[in-house]
Amino acid sequence: MPKLLPPESHPTLMISMREISKTFPGVVANDRIDLDIYRAEIHALLGENGAGKSTLMKILYGFYRADSGRIFLDGQSLSIQSPHDARLAQIGMVFQDFTLIPAFSVAENIALFLPDLGAVLDIKDVNLRIEQLSARYNLKVNPHAMVSELSIGEQQKVEILKLLLSDARLLILDEPTRVLAPHEVDALFQVLDGLRKDGLAIILITHKINEVMECSDRITVLRRGRVVGTVPQPDASESMLVEMMFEKKLSDVEVSRSVIRKGALQPLLKLHGVYTRSEGLGVNLVDIDLEVCPGEIVGVAGVSGNGQKELGDVVLGMIKCLKGTKNLFGKGVTHHSIQRMRKSGISYIPENPLTMAAAPFMTVLENMAVTKTWRYARQGGLRMDWQAVMTDIENTMKRMGFSLPWYVPARSLSGGNLQRMIIVRELTHDPRLIIASYLTRGLDVQSTIAAHSALIQARENGAGVLLISESLEELFKLSDRLIVLYAGRIVGRFRPKETDSYEIGHLMTGTKVQHDTKS
Amino acid sequence: MTQSPDARNRSSFIAEKLMHFLVRYGLMIVIAFLFFGLILLISGEDPIQSYRDIFTSTLGSSYGFSEVVVAMSPMLLTALAVALPSRLGLINVGVEGQLYMGACFSTWGALAFSNSPSWILLPLMIVLGMIGGALWAFIPGYLRALGLVNETITTLLLNSVAPMIVSFFVFGFWHSPMDTNKTPNFSPSARLPKFFDTRIDLSLVIGLALLVLFWFLMRYTRWGLEMRAIGGNPLAARRNGIPVKTYLIAVMCIGGAIAGLAGMTQVSGYYGVLLVNFSRGIGYMGFLISWLAGGSPLGILLTSFVISIIFSGGNLLQLTRDLPYAVINVLLAFTLFVVLARPSFLINRKEA
Numbered sequence: 001m002p003k004l005l006p007p008e009s010h011p012t013l014m015i016s017m018r019e020i021s022k023t024f025p026g027v028v029a030n031d032r033i034d035l036d037i038y039r040a041e042i043h044a045l046l047g048e049n050g051a052g053k054s055t056l057m058k059i060l061y062g063f064y065r066a067d068s069g070r071i072f073l074d075g076q077s078l079s080i081q082s083p084h085d086a087r088l089a090q091i092g093m094v095f096q097d098f099t100l101i102p103a104f105s106v107a108e109n110i111a112l113f114l115p116d117l118g119a120v121l122d123i124k125d126v127n128l129r130i131e132q133l134s135a136r137y138n139l140k141v142n143p144h145a146m147v148s149e150l151s152i153g154e155q156q157k158v159e160i161l162k163l164l165l166s167d168a169r170l171l172i173l174d175e176p177t178r179v180l181a182p183h184e185v186d187a188l189f190q191v192l193d194g195l196r197k198d199g200l201a202i203i204l205i206t207h208k209i210n211e212v213m214e215c216s217d218r219i220t221v222l223r224r225g226r227v228v229g230t231v232p233q234p235d236a237s238e239s240m241l242v243e244m245m246f247e248k249k250l251s252d253v254e255v256s257r258s259v260i261r262k263g264a265l266q267p268l269l270k271l272h273g274v275y276t277r278s279e280g281l282g283v284n285l286v287d288i289d290l291e292v293c294p295g296e297i298v299g300v301a302g303v304s305g306n307g308q309k310e311l312g313d314v315v316l317g318m319i320k321c322l323k324g325t326k327n328l329f330g331k332g333v334t335h336h337s338i339q340r341m342r343k344s345g346i347s348y349i350p351e352n353p354l355t356m357a358a359a360p361f362m363t364v365l366e367n368m369a370v371t372k373t374w375r376y377a378r379q380g381g382l383r384m385d386w387q388a389v390m391t392d393i394e395n396t397m398k399r400m401g402f403s404l405p406w407y408v409p410a411r412s413l414s415g416g417n418l419q420r421m422i423i424v425r426e427l428t429h430d431p432r433l434i435i436a437s438y439l440t441r442g443l444d445v446q447s448t449i450a451a452h453s454a455l456i457q458a459r460e461n462g463a464g465v466l467l468i469s470e471s472l473e474e475l476f477k478l479s480d481r482l483i484v485l486y487a488g489r490i491v492g493r494f495r496p497k498e499t500d501s502y503e504i505g506h507l508m509t510g511t512k513v514q515h516d517t518k519s
Numbered sequence: 520m521t522q523s524p525d526a527r528n529r530s531s532f533i534a535e536k537l538m539h540f541l542v543r544y545g546l547m548i549v550i551a552f553l554f555f556g557l558i559l560l561i562s563g564e565d566p567i568q569s570y571r572d573i574f575t576s577t578l579g580s581s582y583g584f585s586e587v588v589v590a591m592s593p594m595l596l597t598a599l600a601v602a603l604p605s606r607l608g609l610i611n612v613g614v615e616g617q618l619y620m621g622a623c624f625s626t627w628g629a630l631a632f633s634n635s636p637s638w639i640l641l642p643l644m645i646v647l648g649m650i651g652g653a654l655w656a657f658i659p660g661y662l663r664a665l666g667l668v669n670e671t672i673t674t675l676l677l678n679s680v681a682p683m684i685v686s687f688f689v690f691g692f693w694h695s696p697m698d699t700n701k702t703p704n705f706s707p708s709a710r711l712p713k714f715f716d717t718r719i720d721l722s723l724v725i726g727l728a729l730l731v732l733f734w735f736l737m738r739y740t741r742w743g744l745e746m747r748a749i750g751g752n753p754l755a756a757r758r759n760g761i762p763v764k765t766y767l768i769a770v771m772c773i774g775g776a777i778a779g780l781a782g783m784t785q786v787s788g789y790y791g792v793l794l795v796n797f798s799r800g801i802g803y804m805g806f807l808i809s810w811l812a813g814g815s816p817l818g819i820l821l822t823s824f825v826i827s828i829i830f831s832g833g834n835l836l837q838l839t840r841d842l843p844y845a846v847i848n849v850l851l852a853f854t855l856f857v858v859l860a861r862p863s864f865l866i867n868r869k870e871a
Contacts, residue, residue: 318758342760356758359751370748371759373741381741407532 013075014039014201015060015091015170020069022055029055030066031225037170042192042202044212047222048245048444053205056222057172061093062086087115092168094159096175102148106130106141110162126165133164137194138187152304153184160191170201177211178441181303182472182505189215207444209241221245245445266330267291268433268464269315274324276314283307283488285314288324290483290490292433292464297455299479299496300468303508304438307488308468309351312435315466316348317341328433342371345432349439351468353415353422360411367410368393368425375429396428399457400450415442427454434458437468452478472501484508548825554853555829564840572839573832583831585717589789590827592719595726596781597805598823599733600652602814604774606737606750607766613659613674614778615802616681617652621779622786623685624651626702626793629709629786630693637708644709644783652779653772655681660771664764670771678802686795693793700795711788722784727820729777734816746770778802807855826851 015037022030029052037043045053058064060071062080071078073089080086086093100109111126130143139157147155156176163171177185192202192215206212212219212233219236221228221244228244269292276285285307292298302308313319315326317338326334328344350356358367369376369389376385390406397403402420404413413421419442426434436455440448455465455478469475475482476496484492484507492499492507556566577583597614604611625648632640659673695703711720737743749756749763757763781801786793808826812818833847 313758316758337762338757339760339762348758350758355752355755357755359748359755361751362747366744366747370744370756370761373745373761377741383739384741384744 012039013037014073016072016075017056017060018070018072020056020059020066020071022052022059022064022066028225030059032069033222033225033227035220035227035230037201037203039169039201040196040199041217042196042204042215044204044206044216044219045222046206046209046212046219046241046245048207048446051222051245052225053222054174055225057093057174057203057205060086061091061172063093087166087168090167090169091172092163092166092170093172094156094163094174094176096178098155098159100147100155100158102146104147105143106145106147106150106158106161107143109147109158110143110165113162113166115166129165130161133161137164137191139191153180153187156180156188157191164195169199170203171195172203172205174205175207176204177206177208178470181470181508182501185211207245209238209245212236212241213238242445267293267327268329269466270325270327271315272325272327274314274326275322276310276319277322278310278319283310285310285488288314288490290466292466294432294462294464295459296480297459297465297467297478299475299482300466300485301472301475301482301504301508302468302470302485304351304470306485306508308437308485310488311485312348312350312437312466312468315433315435316346343374345430347371347426347429347431347434349422349426349434349436351437351441353418354411357422358410358418361409363407363409364404364413364421365389365393365406367421368428371425372429392428393424396424400424400427400454402447402450416444416447419443420447423451423454427458430461431458431463433464433466435466435468438470439467440469440471440474472504476501550854555850558846558849559842562840562842562846564836564842569836569840573828573835576835577828577831582717585715585719587824587827587831588723589718589720590830591823592723592726593781593785593789593801594804594808594823594827595730595819596722596777596784597802598808598812598819599726599729599805600774600778600781600802601806601809602812602816602819603733603777604770605809605814606746607770608750608753609660609663609767609771609774610671611656611659611674611771611774611778612671612806613656613677613775613802614781614805615798615800616674616678617655617775617778618782618785618798618802619681619685620651620655621648621776621782622651622793622797623681623688623782624648624779625783626693626786627688629705630702633706633709635708637710640708641711641787644787645780648779648783649776650779652775652777652782654775656771656775656778657768660768660775663771664767682796682798685793689793689795702793705787705791709787710791711784713788718789720784720788722781722788725780725784730816730820778805781805807851811855 013036017033017035020030020033020035021028033052033056035056045057047053055064059066060080062082062085065081071080078089080089083093101112104112107123107126107130110130111121111123114126127143130141134140134157139161141150141154141157141161147158150158160171176188180188192204195202196217204212204216213236216233218230218232219241220230221241223245231240269290271288271290274285274288278284283306288311290298300308300311310319314321317333317336321334324334325332328341328346333341333344348357354360359370362370365386369384369386373384376389377383378385400423402424404417404421404424410418410421419440423439434455439451439455443451452474455467459465467475467478479496482492482494482496482499482504483490484494484504486508492504494504552570556570559566559569575583577587597618600614600617601611625644628644628647629640632643635643655677656674658677659668659670662668662673663670689702690699693702695701711722713720737747745756745761746766748759748761749766753763782798785797785801790797804826808819808822812822829847829850833844833850836842836846837844
């Protein structure tokens with residue numbers, strides 16, 4: 001039955017999926033997919049957004065039910081109707097959005113998930129088991145810590161521990177590196193390596209080719225709901241995988257490093273000594289000094305939750321400056337309303353398009369108009385000129401090669417399309433200052449290139465860009481200058497050429513760099 | 520341009536909404552009448568005969584029909600006073616209080632300028648009534664916009680204050696020589712004009728016009744678009760540059776103004792006098808109607824109509840069959856319960 005021999009040793013076949021099909025209204029997500037998973041392997045599932053990776057894995061985890069097709073475990077036919085069935089078959093999944101309860105401790109969260117959870121909670125026993133397992137796989141987490149106090153990387157460790165403690169033998173990780181700093185990614189891969197040595201199977205859903213090459217044993221590439229092929233890692237190359245993912249070869253953006261005309265021009269945006277106080281779980285910004293000049297992309301590196309959201313919001317005016325001043329185009333705008341800031345040419349792509357930028361029940365077309373209602377209002381506001389909205393938006397979409405339906409509610413869009421909608425909206429009308437947070441989150445390679453080109457185009461036209469990102473690759477490629485945020489402070493300022501991802505990664509996580517003496 | 524699939528998508532979306540709408544109201548009416556029948560059976564009445572009586576006394580005769588419309592008119596306004604703020608996600612439970620304040624303000628106008636001709640006096644009373652309601656709604660709206668207090672609590676609490684203010688003025692200053700609990704009858708110039716020799720007055724026209732205006736506002740205008748954006752996602756709306764705080768205060772005040780207008784039409788049209796505790800819960804009924812109707816203008820019209828039939832029929836049963844009036848409240852409570860629960864076997868919820 002196996003089409004390919006497993007690499008190195010000959011581990012036994014664990015899971016086979018055969019002829020799996022799944023359609024959603026209007027989309028064939030999975031089209032007769034075959035997949036074999038062996039014990040003791042890391043199997044990467046590679047494909048661009050909407051290729052059907054997550055759908056396939058959610059079928060395996062019992063989250064969706066396949067329209068047709070069968071799943072075999074150790075050669076026995078297996079019926080998975082729900083995640084409960086999947087867990088009985090020792091399959092566990094770590095979702096993109098973690099499912100931990102912030103107000104509970106690590107041990108309590110894990111105990112909740114255990115299949116043999118008794119009526120009386122023996123938290124000591126759970127603690128002991130956590131400590132044993134975490135020592136074995138180098139997954140160090142304090143079992144007594146509250147989940148709300150943990151970093152994203154630590155939360156991920158808890159998610160993995162949770163599955164291991166419930167005896168999972170197959171772990172499905174959905175884009176696990178999305179939220180991690182570079183050195184955390186390395187640590188994760190070491191953990192996965194340890195698990196593989198103990199005979200566990202791991203499926204890694206991802207669209208990052210370099211990670212796939214780094215850690216996986218075999219790679220299955222999906223494209224438009226079909227398997228393009230499965231290759232053992234030694235036989236694969238990056239260009240080959242790209243070709244499998246996209247059919248045609250893609251040319252990456254050409255980034256011409258423009259000479260920074262700093263000093264000659266007045267900065268577009270200038271923050272001086274800005275402090276904020278945030279509500280709830282947010283981070284306080286401390287003494288932020290920042291300039292963005294025309295024709296410049298300033299990259300902001302940092303692990304998510306270190307003040308990036310607050311930085312974008314304070315520039316926009318969503319959060320008040322407690323102390324300090326904010327200048328835009330040379331004028332003091334410290335207390336201007338968001339509407340005034342927007343009217344003067346700021347646009348903002350926030351980190352989460354659905355909760356921070358879109359009105360979920362309004363159509364795409366309506367969402368496109370809400371930031372610029374004054375522009376499209378006719379007869380003093382009695383009527384909206386939808387034709388003009390369409391014309392403007394279509395221009396931008398054509399430029400970027402995106403296409404979106406007009407009349408569906410925003411919440412029915414996929415994550416990638418939602419992001420495209422916000423990008424298109426915010427880049428229309430030639431903004432003079434663009435705040436872009438996690439610009440390419442959820443986008444496939446092609447759209448990422450389009451979004452990057454659009455930013456570079458804006459920069460060539462003299463706009464300033466504040467690019468907040470977790471992808472150091474993106475930051476190094478696009479930024480003219482880089483700053484690093486940690487715990488609400490700017491802890492480093494660099495030219496991309498002066499530094500490397502190692503140094504930035506350490507600054508991002510607040511750890512010391514041995515060979516470095518800079519502050 | 521790929522217009523056609525989008526357009527088709529849109530029309531099927533509308534058809535689905537309409538279907539959902541019909542099922543919802545059909546269900547409400549059927550269950551309402553089933554429960555009513557049950558209650559009638561328990562009280563030893565013949566449900567079929569009672570229904571026949573209700574029908575002939577409401578829809579079956581022109582007088583009965585006009586009485587249903589009379590009962591419906593203020594509910595259109597009070598329901599609108601809830602529906603408009605609800606589009607921003609504001610829960611205005613304070614229509615009852617705003618209605619009393621509107622009645623109070625417009626009564627002052629009616630008493631102080633009773634000699635003016637009606638073309639001056641009526642507009643003045645309308646404006647006064649709206650100001651009264653708006654002021655009463657400004658308090659919770661402002662506190663909410665500051666982020667201090669939830670408007671649900673404040674509007675609800677203010678409800679018990681407003682009738683006391685009315686009582687204070689009526690008992691203290693305005694009461695007629697004969698009765699202490701009401702003002703003298705309004706002069707004819709302070710009465711809303713009536714139509715067709717019935718008790719239907721101008722408030723029906725005002726209510727219907729405002730419903731149409733509401734629909735137009737939400738559907739076509741810039742302000743409707745911005746309001747829907749705020750209702751859909753207030754944080755995103757703020758980031759998108761919509762002045763959310765201003766909207767919260769303004770819309771709350773407009774809602775209050777409409778409620779105040781309802782109060783004005785009650786004293787000027789229906790009663791012709793300001794009675795202490797005149798409302799008998801029209802404000803709360805508006806809340807119920809708006810939420811049953813999902814805030815849609817057509818839904819408000821239909822729901823108020825049905826509820827008015829139940830009210831008028833209840834009045835009749837009370838008179839002819841010796842049933843307590845509370846039966847109607849029991850029935851309404853059941854109806855509310857059923858419709859809000861939205862039984863899943865009848866409506867396929869796509870949301871989950």
